[in-house]
Amino acid sequence: MTATDTQRAIHAVWRIESARLIAGLTRLVRDVGLAEEYAQDALVAALERWPSAGIPSNPGAWLMATAKHRALDSLRRGKLLERKHEELGHELDLRSELNAPDLDAAIDENMGDDLLRLVFISCHPVLSTEARVALTLRLLGGLTTEEIARAFLVPEPTVAQRIVRAKRTLADAQVPFEVPRGAEMAARLASVLEVIYLIFNEGYSATAGDDWMRPALCEDALRLGRILAELAPKEPEVHGLVALLEIQASRSRARVGPSGEPILLLDQNRAKWDHLLIRRGLAALQRAESLSQVRGPYTLQASIAACHARARTAGETDWPRIAALYAALSERLPTPVVELNRAVALAMAFGPAVGLELVDSLRGEPTLKNYHLLPSVRGDLLVKLGRLKEAKAEFERAASLTRNAREQALLLSRAAACEQPPGASGT
Secondary structure, three states: OOHHHHHHHHHHHHHHHHHHHHHHHHHHHOOHHHHHHHHHHHHHHHHHHHHHHOOOOOHHHHHHHHHHHHHHHHHHOOOHHHOOHHHHHHHHHHHHHHHOOOHHHHHHHHHHHHHHHHHHHHOOOOOOHHHHHHHHHHHOOOOOHHHHHHHHOOOHHHHHHHHHHHHHHHHHOOOOOOOOOOHHHHHHHHHHHHHHHHHHHHHHOOOEEOOOOOHHHHHHHHHHHHHHHHHOOOOHHHHHHHHHHHHHHOOHHHOEOOOOOEOOHHHOOHHHOOHHHHHHHHHHHHHHHHHOOOOOHHHHHHHHHHHHHHOOOHHHOOHHHHHHHHHHHHHHOOOHHHHHHHHHHHHHHHOHHHHHHHHHHOOOOHHHOOOOHHHHHHHHHHHHOOOHHHHHHHHHHHHHHOEEHHHHHHHHHHHHHOOOOOOOOOO
């Protein structure tokens, strides 16, 4: 194995083991920032030693043992003893635990709980949305600061600052390393699900840049969702979110053309959909529905995605059911964006005039003022009603509002198509 191959293998191991490592160390040192430092020290040690000594048979255990000894050395130097007097009892217990011969077994025994605790800390509502996303990708996704910055098209120092401030905020707020209970659980779980869905959506429909999709982000979000489903198997909305992500991810290959251009849902070649992911998504949806008779927002959205997945062709799509599901979703999640999606479903089920009536009622919504999909949807409905001049203006406005180059090109091409003389065929 070459040095380059070894480095790639080390980084692959890190991506797999880092969350487990940081979670176990956080339980020991009670500080997520400190835990990540020890984990990073272990990674540096691996990069120094493994190219010459070879990759251990159990690399995760090697990293954990190395990080544990770094923590113990730090404690011996007295760094942890500078904490407040009331924490000394925990630190003395920590000395004993770090020296215990069965530490690895104890960590393995608690690993599921530790990972779940780390998920809830990374997505704590005390942090801003941007900080929660960055910290989650860093601690649970194993991504570097550079990778996160590249994925979201923001400067690397900005991401680094978000992560540093997030750790400081968690420490200052003395957020406990525990799984929330009782009434707090629902709110905290909603924050976790929101973060995972935000990561997926940024990969599925990039808000800016030259690419229509960033598949790596979709994969990271899907992996986090699957982990959460294993850690919280009795939470229906967790399975609802996983179902939604699996089904949406199944369309990835069909959403982009040979030159990277976007292909809209109704125009996609469904033979390219990943039927394994569809089956996984439908199974997750069934689990969500079996756990609760009340359908949450993610489960309802997964049900909508399932309607598309079950249709062999675009023409077989059950649009009346989709419209009904959007109506139910609007009751649970009464937002203008949900109403805009409901308008599309109503147009497909009962005609473009019905959908346009609802779209027009949303034009005064402040939150949709700069939302490019509002004029995009309106333009599409106007085309179907033969009002091409108005449609052209809507597509041009939508193109001016999006920051994604691929989407802008698509919208401008649709605007240009509205100038075709009568009888000309579209593409």
